[in-house]
Amino acid sequence: xxxxxxxxxxxxxxxxxxRPIAFVSAQALRERMHDAVNDPHLRKSxxxxxxFLMAKRAAQFPDESxxxxxxxxxxxxxxxxxxxxxxxxxxxxAKLTRNGVQVxxxxxxxxxxxxxxxxxxxxxxxxxxxxxxxxSEEIEFNHAMHDAGIDALESDMGEYIVQLAGxxxxxxxxxxxHKTKEQIATLFAEKVPGVSYTDxxxxxxxxxRQVLREKFEQADIGLSGVNFAVAETGTLCLVENxxxxxxxxxxxxxxxxxxxxxxxxxxxxxxxxxxxxxTRSATGQAISTYFNLISGPRKPGEKDGPxxxxxxxxxxxxxxxxxxxxxxxxxxxxxxxxxxxxxxxYTRIGGLAYGTTYPGPxxxxxxxxxxxxxxxxLLPTVSTLCGACGEVCPVKIPIPELLVRxxxxxxxxxxxxxVMVGQGAGYSALASFVWRTWARIYARPGNYRMFSxxxxxxxxxxxxxxxxxxxxxxxxxxxxxxxxxxxxDRQ
Amino acid sequence: MSSRDExxxxxxxxxxxxxxxxxxxxxxxxxxxxxxxAIRPDLLADDLVEAFIARLVTPKVAATAERIADASExxxxxxxxxxxxxxxxxxxxQPAAVLQALDWSGFELHDRxxxxxxxxxxxxxxxxxxxxxxxxHSDAETPIxxxxxxxxxxxxxxxxxxxxxxxxxxxxxxxxxxxxxxNIITGASGTTDIEGSLVLGAHGPRYLHVVILDESAxxxxxxx
Ligand code: SF4
Numbered sequence: 001x002x003x004x005x006x007x008x009x010x011x012x013x014x015x016x017x018x019r020p021i022a023f024v025s026a027q028a029l030r031e032r033m034h035d036a037v038n039d040p041h042l043r044k045s046x047x048x049x050x051x052f053l054m055a056k057r058a059a060q061f062p063d064e065s066x067x068x069x070x071x072x073x074x075x076x077x078x079x080x081x082x083x084x085x086x087x088x089x090x091x092x093x094a095k096l097t098r099n100g101v102q103v104x105x106x107x108x109x110x111x112x113x114x115x116x117x118x119x120x121x122x123x124x125x126x127x128x129x130x131x132x133x134x135x136s137e138e139i140e141f142n143h144a145m146h147d148a149g150i151d152a153l154e155s156d157m158g159e160y161i162v163q164l165a166g167x168x169x170x171x172x173x174x175x176x177x178h179k180t181k182e183q184i185a186t187l188f189a190e191k192v193p194g195v196s197y198t199d200x201x202x203x204x205x206x207x208x209r210q211v212l213r214e215k216f217e218q219a220d221i222g223l224s225g226v227n228f229a230v231a232e233t234g235t236l237c238l239v240e241n242x243x244x245x246x247x248x249x250x251x252x253x254x255x256x257x258x259x260x261x262x263x264x265x266x267x268x269x270x271x272x273x274x275x276x277x278x279t280r281s282a283t284g285q286a287i288s289t290y291f292n293l294i295s296g297p298r299k300p301g302e303k304d305g306p307x308x309x310x311x312x313x314x315x316x317x318x319x320x321x322x323x324x325x326x327x328x329x330x331x332x333x334x335x336x337x338x339x340x341x342x343x344x345x346y347t348r349i350g351g352l353a354y355g356t357t358y359p360g361p362x363x364x365x366x367x368x369x370x371x372x373x374x375x376x377x378l379l380p381t382v383s384t385l386c387g388a389c390g391e392v393c394p395v396k397i398p399i400p401e402l403l404v405r406x407x408x409x410x411x412x413x414x415x416x417x418x419v420m421v422g423q424g425a426g427y428s429a430l431a432s433f434v435w436r437t438w439a440r441i442y443a444r445p446g447n448y449r450m451f452s453x454x455x456x457x458x459x460x461x462x463x464x465x466x467x468x469x470x471x472x473x474x475x476x477x478x479x480x481x482x483x484x485x486x487x488x489d490r491q
Numbered sequence: 492m493s494s495r496d497e498x499x500x501x502x503x504x505x506x507x508x509x510x511x512x513x514x515x516x517x518x519x520x521x522x523x524x525x526x527x528x529a530i531r532p533d534l535l536a537d538d539l540v541e542a543f544i545a546r547l548v549t550p551k552v553a554a555t556a557e558r559i560a561d562a563s564e565x566x567x568x569x570x571x572x573x574x575x576x577x578x579x580x581x582x583x584x585q586p587a588a589v590l591q592a593l594d595w596s597g598f599e600l601h602d603r604x605x606x607x608x609x610x611x612x613x614x615x616x617x618x619x620x621x622x623x624x625x626x627x628h629s630d631a632e633t634p635i636x637x638x639x640x641x642x643x644x645x646x647x648x649x650x651x652x653x654x655x656x657x658x659x660x661x662x663x664x665x666x667x668x669x670x671x672x673x674n675i676i677t678g679a680s681g682t683t684d685i686e687g688s689l690v691l692g693a694h695g696p697r698y699l700h701v702v703i704l705d706e707s708a709x710x711x712x713x714x715x
Contacts, residue, residue: 045686048687049686049687052687053687066530066532069526069529069530070530072526073523073526073527073530076523076526077523080519080520080523083506084516085502085506086499086502086503086506089498089499089502090499093495105493105494105495105498106494107494107497107498111494155694156684157682157684157685157693157694158682158684161684161685174683174684174687175684176684176685177684177686177687179685180686181685181686184685201685201686201688201690202690204685205682205684205685205690205692205693206692208693209692209693209694212694213606213607217606233668233669234669235669241680241681241682241683241693242680242681242682242684242693242694242695243639243680243693243694243695243696244693244694246635246639246674246695247639247694250635250636250639250672251636261498261502266520267520267661267665268661268664268665269524269658269661269662269665270520270523270524271661272527272656272657272658272661273527273658275657276657283683285551286551286621286622287622287624287657287677288677289676289677289678289679289680289681289695290674290675290676290677290680290695291624291674291675291677292672292673292674292675293669293672293673293674293675294671294672295669295670295671295672295673296671297671298671299630299631299671301630301631302629302630302631302634302671303631303634303636304629304634304635304636305629305635305671305672313498315494315498315501319498319501319502319505322501322502322505323501323505324505
């Protein structure tokens with residue numbers, strides 16, 4: 001392959017273009033952010049929750065140098081795994097198949113949904129009970145099943161609440177963090193039969209437990225995500241605190257797991273440190289309550305476990321990120337959410353304003369690959385580039401650096417050999433003209449002197465409204481006297 | 492071309508000449524693990540079992556623990572637990588041979604765990620001192636639903652199978668064909684999904700009690 005970048009990008013784009021995933025337009029993105037910032041309620045709940053998560057994470061890492069060693073190690077393991085990705089994927093497939101797991105590959109969301117719908121149809125499934133899976137959100141699985149007349153029910157407490165409310169998760173670890181307990185109490189009273197209003201958190205969770213217990217028993221299929229897939233043994237690892245995930249993967253007759261192709265690691269010994277830094281970075285726990293390693297369907301003589309296990313390996317733009325050495329680092333992510341918790345923008349606007357499945361810093365660097373830059377070219381600009389995300393990332397993804405790179409990809413002039421689908425989608429001939437002219441002026445002292453002389457001379461002519469710039473800032477006006485003139489006077 | 496081949500070719504094609512040879516790969520993989528041993532956190536005590544227990548009873552893990560010197564003492568320990576909490580003597584018992592061999596007279600046993608089971612007694616293969624975790628393997632004798640459904644989960648684990656770190660478990664089982672399901676459990680089921688407040692007993696057990704079978708416990712008890 002002479003031009004691997006273009007090949008893989010073109011290959012995935014032809015399939016992906018067919019299906020625009022629901023996304024807020026640039027205009028809507030601005031409006032949503034505006035609304036979020038002006039919602040004191042929302043800001044308070046996010047501020048509180050993020051402070052809480054930040055403090056808990058900090059308590060897990062009292063020693064800076066130890067943290068740094070662990071981050072370096074985790075980065076190393078992820079990079080090592082990615083450097084062997086094709087081999088590990090083949091090994092994973094072979095070992096899972098040996099263990100009796102059926103492995104499927106999906107280039108995009110449509111294919112993944114079609115595969116899972118096929119499995120559901122074969123079992124005449126009416127209800128699918130779901131453990132937490134961001135990838136299933138990414139492919140809008142619930143919608144696809146709904147259209148086919150199949151109920152897909154969330155069983156993670158947060159996801160369950162969000163689903164009852166007809167909303168989307170606002171945080172990848174704490175999906176319902178944007179809701180107050182009073183809102184949840186009202187929601188339960190309205191939507192759950194036989195439940196009257198109570199804002200006692202303990203009671204609310206007990207109600208959820210009771211409702212969902214029945215659903216586990218009734219469901220035909222359980223769906224889960226995967227945190228790590230171990231190639232050497234053919235094992236799927238799942239991290240959780242509630243215990244709903246292991247119910248989904250044990251009680252129904254069929255278990256379907258879905259994951260991105262980047263989640264594979266070589267061996268269990270490489271999982272241990274990643275698991276440790278994941279829970280510590282995500283929720284400030286030394287370890288999660290449950291860690292399940294699934295290596296196959298029910299064996300002869302066993303009394304529980306699903307009779308059929310399927311794994312769907314999803315590309316959906318990941319191979320595009322993989323093709324570029326710098327962008328490949330995006331795939332190191334272990335989805336801990338720490339970058340979101342520490343992001344000054346995320347903390348203020350919350351997760352819903354972004355309009356993408358993955359919000360916050362990780363969302364800004366992964367969504368352009370999953371959805372193409374046409375729909376996401378503004379996302380990399382929703383950042384102050386303060387660098388907090390890169391500093392806390394447990395696998396040392398240089399997020400700010402990637403944001404700058406993506407801004408470049410989005411705003412450069414469209415060309416023939418793009419690394420990304422939608423390259424140049426944010427290109428503006430006027431903006432580019434302005435910057436080029438500015439560069440010409442700034443690069444030569446003579447030009448700059450002349451420009452600044454003219455500017456201070458004619459400063460009265462500067463418009464008071466400067467389109468987007470003055471929406472939230474004071475207008476740019478040249479000073480009455482240039483610095484060089486002031487300096488000369490003092491000499 | 493199938494999606495499978497397309498995906499594998501896309502990632503393989505872009506790696507180009509960067510593919511390392513097998514020897515380098517092995518060296519890199521092992522080097523990663525060497526670093527790991529250097530940065531392990533300290534345990535709560537020098538003695539593994541003591542560290543394990545100390546961790547189990549921290550508020551974060553929120554389990555309770557006791558030691559017995561002989562497996563035959565387990566039914567009495569269970570009876571004490573039930574009595575202290577005023578619970579009925581009808582309990583679910585995992586069909587593990589070590590448990591089935593004991594004298595359970597006075598209890599009403601069943602091996603099928605009901606969705607609203609009050610208490611189940613199970614057997615864990617390993618304990619992890621660093622995190623206070625229990626490791627369960629699924630097989631014909633040890634169905635795993637018993638670990639998920641009851642409100643109270645009582646678990647026996649042998650002191651000799653308590654390991655220091657989770658990575659020791661990974662190392663101890665390396666090269667073996669894994670059981671269908673490995674369940675690593677640390678404390679009671681919980682959620683912080685409503686306003687970040689912790690509620691126990693989300694989808695799994697609300698109470699976890701660990702009984703450590705420590706055949707060396709008796710002489711030690713005599714010394715103290
Ligand atoms: S980018 Fe880093 S900090 Fe953000 S979710 Fe992924 S691993 Fe965590």
